[in-house]
């Protein structure tokens with residue numbers, strides 16, 4: 001009998017060649033899997049790919065939609081990248097995004113904002129809302145060693161319930177015919193968009209600038225250095241006098257605040273109101289965005305666009321081919337698995353032998 | 355026929371390190387074969403090749419005369435080869451039994467009960483005392499090593515490789531280890547014993563192979579050679595023996611470190627430091643002698659700020675720092691050479707440059723407004739440490755984990771001493787270093803003292819303490835049980851006090 005053994009071990013460094021090979025292999029595998037899926041459903045794969053491509057990247061409208069959806073993913077993703085770099089496992093970007101949306105929406109709806117300052121105040125409110133929501137688990141972790149995975153995850157659901165309470169209850173608009181929506185925010189509180197699209201570019205610019213700044217922070221500043229040391233070795237960070245709790249709180253404020261900005265962007269740039277289902281899980285998807293970008297804020301720009309195009313493509317086949325939403329989830333999930341496969345192949349080496 | 359035969363083994367690390375250069379080595383059944391060489395000679399690399407962790411660029415391995423190719427340790431294990439590494443590879447949050455079960459080759463399903471039974475069986479037959487239910491984090495270095503050895507013995511091992519097993523052990527533990535090794539040999543197994551300590555070659559080995567700069571210089575019967583010969587072969591020229599400790603006079607200098615009625619708890623919540631008092635003056639080198647586990651670790655951690663004092667005071671430069679953070683103390687000019695070099699002293703996956711920054715990131719010279727790091731400056735400082743302390747590194751942007759064990763130690767010591775500290779707390783600063791590097795480091799410590807630093811030197815190596823200290827305090831069961839000034843060093847009495855005999 002021939003025994004085949006498989007070993008996995010982490011690479012010390014990943015060469016460019018390995019990166020290219022692993023990306024090509026994963027893409028190929030993803031295409032094969034998806035072709036099979038369409039085949040089973042009796043849909044012509046070429047037709048489906050064409051629809052997906054046209055809807056996401058092959059048309060002006062598709063590109064604009066991809067960029068629009070990449071905005072919240074980018075903001076949440078770069079923040080999470082920084083938190084994960086410190087091995088602080090913030091799973092709560094979704095809730096932080098919702099809190100940002102609630103605070104900025106509340107400001108826009110119920111406070112007499114000076115029109116010139118309305119937008120900066122809304123963004124600031126969004127940042128603070130998300131940051132405060134993240135601060136709770138951050139303090140619990142820093143001061144009482146409470147596991148942040150559980151707390152941040154749970155706080156997503158609390159944030160969602162608060163949003164539902166508000167839009168079904170006290171904040172429900174007068175002219176929304178019973179829908180769980182608030183009234184629309186005043187026009188001076190709405191973000192400008194690139195004409196003919198839904199790209200609310202102020203938020204996009206904030207996202208891009210954050211990515212660049214955070215990249216710089218991680219690689220060139222003392223704070224970033226501390227984040228990297230903590231992420232590698234807590235014992236070494238103690239030895240070096242790095243204050244663990246301060247860094248934990250800081251990265252949580254950064255990632256929570258940026259998620260909150262994403263929420264503000266959705267309210268002021270897309271929906272122009274608060275409503276049930278304001279985020280289709282951007283905060284969760286951003287976890288994958290962050291990892292796919294290898295926790296490097298600059299690469300997260302690319303990964304947020306890639307994932308956004310998949311989301312848009314998924315929506316497109318739902319509409320144009322009439323596949324059920326269950327299939328869309330399957331489709332998105334399959335692609336994500338192969339993206340993670342790529343990550344795995346480039347970080348680890350696999351040795352197969354008899 | 356030799357049990358193991360290595361033929362022309364060559365290993366090159368880009369860009370320019372030839373770690374093993376056409377190595378030929380034969381190991382016989384049932385012998386303890388010492389591999390002797392300075393830091394960076396290529397000992398660990400060669401052993402990792404035999405263990406399948408590294409693949410040679412050239413050369414062949416023969417076991418029982420049959421040519422073999424090892425692509426991973428699994429392959430080597432099939433031939434009964436097991437290695438205990440220079441640094442521990444145990445999972446701290448698991449028990450001894452769990453760790454051993456994880457490493458076992460024999461079967462995938464091994465009920466813990468069965469594993470524990472095997473542990474007891476093996477530990478009884480070789481005299482390796484361990485409790486299978488202890489957690490790894492509760493164990494001392496010596497105990498951890500016993501677990502590593504046990505883990506190797508529990509599968510049927512034929513060839514046991516030990517990479518510098520004594521560098522983290524107390525003299526007493528070394529004795530016990532040697533007894534165990536002799537028993538293992540007498541049961542017909544073969545041992546490869548890596549070291550840079552001449553004394554140990556004669557204590558334990560049957561044959562010895564000397565490596566220098568990646569080459570085999572000679573293989574000899576241990577009984578047919580002597581320390582001088584081996585030293586010459588290992589270093590290449592006769593080592594400058596002894597150091598001229600032109601120590602300047604420190605009396606009358608200010609006190610830089612003062613400890614008063616200090617009480618500290620250990621990890622298990624038991625008082626480990628019980629009312630310690632002492633002062634260190636600028637320019638003075640004070641030694642703490644003692645067998646490991648008598649409160650030295652807790653004392654050091656309290657002084658540097660890693661552990662809370664439950665009673666008493668600590669003053670640095672006349673400032674009360676009992677409650678101050680590690681950072682505040684570092685900023686006052688404290689340097690700390692930690693006991694656990696891989697776990698605390700470096701971040702293995704970060705670059706050598708980042709590791710120099712590790713305890714200096716708050717210094718004005720290396721940052722703009724203490725926000726932006728000036729990597730130009732820190733690279734310069736890195737190159738300086740590397741050349742002054744003779745750290746063998748090919749590329750300073752490579753991860754620190756690519757350095758050899760001794761070179762990591764040199765990097766840490768170099769980093770701490772080149773900060774121009776006011777107080778140096780050094781724990782075993784020469785652990786894992788060869789003769790030349792050790793004596794160089796000792797001289798650098800004396801130099802630091804002459805420049806005005808106060809030094810607290812914790813070591814179990816009495817010779818080292820006697821060589822460079824102005825004063826030695828003996829610590830036993832959490833108390834200072836004896837104090838000697840340079841004029842009145844009595845190794846014999848100190849030794850007895852360390853063992854808890856005499857004093858009062």
Ligand SMILES: Nc1ncnc2c1ncn2[C@@H]1O[C@H](COP(=O)(O)OP(=O)(O)OP(=O)(O)O)[C@@H](O)[C@H]1O
Nearest residue numbers: 367373393394395396397398399756758759760761
């Ligand atoms: N993965 C690696 N990448 C680059 N260089 C390496 C790597 N591993 C070892 N080296 C280099 O190879 C040389 C030999 O290293 P090795 O670890 O074999 O030395 P050693 O004899 O075990 O020394 P020590 O007594 O200090 O542990 C060193 O110069 C080291 O820096």
Ligand SMILES: [Mg+2]
Nearest residue numbers: 398440758759
């Ligand atoms: Mg070594």
